Amino acid sequence: MTRLVAVRLLFGLLTLWAVSVAVFAATQALPGDAALMILGRDATEARVAALREQLNLNEPLTVQYAQWLQGVIQGDLGISYSNRSPVSEVLDGPIGASLTLMGLAALVATPVALAVGAFSALRRDRAFDHTASLGTLVTAAIPEFVVGILLILALGPGGLDLFPSVYSRNGGPEQWVLPVLTLAFAVTPPIVRMMRATMIEVLESEYVQQARLKGLDERTVLVRHALPNAIGPVAQVVALQLAWLAGGVVAVEFLFNFPGIGKVLMDAIENRDVPLVQAVVLLIAGVYILVNLAADVLGLAANPKVRVTR
Amino acid sequence: MTETTETVLAVEGLTVIGRPSDVTIVGDVSLTVRRGEILGLVGESGSGKTTVGLALLAHRKRATEITGGRVEVAGQDLASLDGRGVRALRGRAVAYIPQSPASALNPALRLRVQLGEALHDGSLSPAQADARVREVLREVALPDDDTFLKRYPHQLSGGQQQRVAIAMAFVGRPDVIVMDEPTTGLDVTTQKHVLETVRRMTREYGTAGIYISHDMAVVAELADAVAVMYRGELVEHGPTGDVLSAPEHEYTRALLAAVPRMRTDAPEAERGDELLRVSGLAAGYGRTRVLEDIDLSVARGECTALVGESGSGKTTLSRTVAGLHRGAVGEVLFDGAPLPLHGRRRTAEQRRRIQYVFQNPYEALNPRKRVRDLILGPYRHLVGRPADPDLVVGRALERAALPASYADRFPEQLSGGERQRVCIARAVATGPDLLVCDEVTSALDVSVQAEIVALLRGLQDEGMALLFVTHNIALVSNIAQRVAVLERGRIVEYGPVGRVMSDPRHEYTRALLADTPDFAPEAGAAAE
Numbered sequence A: 001m002t003r004l005v006a007v008r009l010l011f012g013l014l015t016l017w018a019v020s021v022a023v024f025a026a027t028q029a030l031p032g033d034a035a036l037m038i039l040g041r042d043a044t045e046a047r048v049a050a051l052r053e054q055l056n057l058n059e060p061l062t063v064q065y066a067q068w069l070q071g072v073i074q075g076d077l078g079i080s081y082s083n084r085s086p087v088s089e090v091l092d093g094p095i096g097a098s099l100t101l102m103g104l105a106a107l108v109a110t111p112v113a114l115a116v117g118a119f120s121a122l123r124r125d126r127a128f129d130h131t132a133s134l135g136t137l138v139t140a141a142i143p144e145f146v147v148g149i150l151l152i153l154a155l156g157p158g159g160l161d162l163f164p165s166v167y168s169r170n171g172g173p174e175q176w177v178l179p180v181l182t183l184a185f186a187v188t189p190p191i192v193r194m195m196r197a198t199m200i201e202v203l204e205s206e207y208v209q210q211a212r213l214k215g216l217d218e219r220t221v222l223v224r225h226a227l228p229n230a231i232g233p234v235a236q237v238v239a240l241q242l243a244w245l246a247g248g249v250v251a252v253e254f255l256f257n258f259p260g261i262g263k264v265l266m267d268a269i270e271n272r273d274v275p276l277v278q279a280v281v282l283l284i285a286g287v288y289i290l291v292n293l294a295a296d297v298l299g300l301a302a303n304p305k306v307r308v309t310r
Numbered sequence B: 001m002t003e004t005t006e007t008v009l010a011v012e013g014l015t016v017i018g019r020p021s022d023v024t025i026v027g028d029v030s031l032t033v034r035r036g037e038i039l040g041l042v043g044e045s046g047s048g049k050t051t052v053g054l055a056l057l058a059h060r061k062r063a064t065e066i067t068g069g070r071v072e073v074a075g076q077d078l079a080s081l082d083g084r085g086v087r088a089l090r091g092r093a094v095a096y097i098p099q100s101p102a103s104a105l106n107p108a109l110r111l112r113v114q115l116g117e118a119l120h121d122g123s124l125s126p127a128q129a130d131a132r133v134r135e136v137l138r139e140v141a142l143p144d145d146d147t148f149l150k151r152y153p154h155q156l157s158g159g160q161q162q163r164v165a166i167a168m169a170f171v172g173r174p175d176v177i178v179m180d181e182p183t184t185g186l187d188v189t190t191q192k193h194v195l196e197t198v199r200r201m202t203r204e205y206g207t208a209g210i211y212i213s214h215d216m217a218v219v220a221e222l223a224d225a226v227a228v229m230y231r232g233e234l235v236e237h238g239p240t241g242d243v244l245s246a247p248e249h250e251y252t253r254a255l256l257a258a259v260p261r262m263r264t265d266a267p268e269a270e271r272g273d274e275l276l277r278v279s280g281l282a283a284g285y286g287r288t289r290v291l292e293d294i295d296l297s298v299a300r301g302e303c304t305a306l307v308g309e310s311g312s313g314k315t316t317l318s319r320t321v322a323g324l325h326r327g328a329v330g331e332v333l334f335d336g337a338p339l340p341l342h343g344r345r346r347t348a349e350q351r352r353r354i355q356y357v358f359q360n361p362y363e364a365l366n367p368r369k370r371v372r373d374l375i376l377g378p379y380r381h382l383v384g385r386p387a388d389p390d391l392v393v394g395r396a397l398e399r400a401a402l403p404a405s406y407a408d409r410f411p412e413q414l415s416g417g418e419r420q421r422v423c424i425a426r427a428v429a430t431g432p433d434l435l436v437c438d439e440v441t442s443a444l445d446v447s448v449q450a451e452i453v454a455l456l457r458g459l460q461d462e463g464m465a466l467l468f469v470t471h472n473i474a475l476v477s478n479i480a481q482r483v484a485v486l487e488r489g490r491i492v493e494y495g496p497v498g499r500v501m502s503d504p505r506h507e508y509t510r511a512l513l514a515d516t517p518d519f520a521p522e523a524g525a526a527a528e
Helices: A002-029 A034-039 A045-054 A061-073 A087-122 A127-141 A144-155 A173-203 A206-213 A218-256 A261-270 A274-301 B049-055 B083-089 B111-116 B126-139 B158-170 B188-205 B216-222 B240-245 B250-258 B314-321 B348-353 B371-382 B389-399 B404-408 B416-428 B446-461 B473-479 B497-502 B507-515
Strands: B007-018 B024-034 B038-042 B064-073 B094-097 B176-180 B208-213 B225-230 B233-239 B274-285 B288-299 B303-307 B328-334 B354-357 B434-438 B465-470 B482-487 B490-496
Touching (some): A002 A061, A034 A045, A061 A274, A087 A127, A087 A173, A087 A218, A087 A261, A127 A173, A144 A173, A144 A218, A206 A218, A206 B094, B024 B038, B024 B049, B038 B049, B049 B176, B094 B158, B111 B158, B126 B158, B158 B188, B188 B208, B188 B216, B208 B216, B233 B250, B250 B446, B274 B314, B274 B465, B288 B303, B288 B465, B288 B490, B314 B328, B314 B354, B371 B404, B371 B416, B389 B416, B416 B434, B416 B446, B446 B465, B446 B473, B473 B497, B482 B497, B490 B497
Parallel strands (some): B038 B208, B094 B176
Antiparallel strands (some): B007 B064, B274 B288, B274 B328, B482 B490
């Protein structure tokens, strides 16, 4: 068990490293000269050359990468080109905001999705099941920013006027509702469907029939016999969906003008702020890998065949 | 079995129909069983015997409905019970032993939980319940210590799992116990132990037992009375001795005839040219050695049987011969020429001449392909594009005793026996010299087994050699000329089948023979 987790962790780090290479290569491929972008078009040759020297832009790419990677490992993400402050400082506020947004969305979506999925399995082929199935299909088919727009139209100032459609610095907690709902709608459908399918399989298994034939009440059958066997497969899908949040947050933050890493990323790309882009993408990848790792560990822990060896 | 013994199970006119099709699954079945008595409920797959068994626990499968009749367990009419009453009944008045404990024990729960929860009605304190669990474990000859109770099902062997399932059923001291083919899939030695345990437990507890099976041989050894089901109806019901010695219904006679009899008088046949010779073969998985020092030969037109219990290495040996197993070393000669051990290094011609039939026909056929394509697949691959595909398919089906019209069917439109025939047709289509049959009858009903065996014997008469893997020794005595007995990866006895059956020299062979149910209905032998 410990060995399996260690191996997974090692693979996670390896993936992160591969992402760092890809990110570095991609940002290098962006057109335009960073020094020129920072100083503006009317900068003198001498100043541009000096800045290039300062940013190590004259070194070979491999050396630049090594220096950058060394910095990242030490926690130094570099200096943002556009506002000349350390990247970690620029990201400080947005990271917190985005993580809160993702956390709230996960907190809302996961239990609801699991409950709806499990209940659909129990009410198989009845009205609730059909409605849930249709609902998840429709929601899954619409891109998340369209869901966001529809929510704004329905609940925002244009519709019932319950919640504000744009985030502002001095707004109250109600301005979180629409972004959280949008993200929750985006991640829910696959979890519902997977939970339903897994629960149906588990409920039809012989060990659940045996538990019923032992005379256990339905609650014990569900909680003790069915759910533990459904956790493993469903955890994988939940993780994939929550990991998707890390990237999916970008479009939703843009839609609601939410001050998170998604918005920082958009601005950074516009300004050719290479260190900032690198840091944000690496961060998103990190969250992705971490969440998947957690799901793997949970899946392993839920399986006694792995947990307890002969 | 005195008249004063109390009747604890009475079924009257039980009728179960399917919904929404209204097909009668079980029609008008009446049974009674007394304390300490075991009733064998016999029939083939789909005859409704499991449906009857489950109805005794007031359980019905999806899309079925009990529409008539009365089931009385320990004086209680099941129809009069509500959900709470049914739960109180299950486990205490009537308990169930499943067919396959590997899938009926919850993989995520420790044995302590699974055994203890059968005592769910709270009449015992936790300490008493714990003591009771340990007591019942001792009774089924399992360890009763904490280490064992902490185990998960996957940490047990197949035989231990079945004992746990038996313990789980008896822990609540039920009045009636329903056993749904609990020994199918177990080897004879384990089967013998399980049957003995069941017999002893029902006697000691005064429990009435219903033993559901398709195998007359097992029922003959265990049951006091036999009820035969055919297409949802009870066609025969009486004391075991009477039913065996004087069966009234035609179907009962067919079932009895299907049981392979142990023959010890097989004459030693003249051997033909040697087709396959295996010498000094060893094989394993990773560092685990499964086979050691194997010497074996099969002559043309001869059937050599490989016998042994689960894990003895017989499947590994047959897979090695077929070139399916990696990690084997040794020498194999086929028709006088050396044969590479790994299938990849064999020529198409070498592969064509050895074909393989798998154990489970439900998993060996691609469900998306028609029978025609299933048969033509290996033919195209090993022989080439046929000039007349219909002729190839027709001939193969004919050799497997299937009508030519089956070529257009999908596997799901076939019964288990028909599927296995398709597997055989697929194997013989390329015209092999050696057919490797890996437990080809063990997933099938006894009545279907007999047909498959007759088919294989016919192929053998046409000159095909067979390597027949099985754990059923009675079957061996009917089909094989030579037998190799495997124990823990070594051949402990090898010789002509008549000699091995009548004069077994190795202790293990003697044990295997002793564990095989003695089936001689002509003598009118009842269980005892």
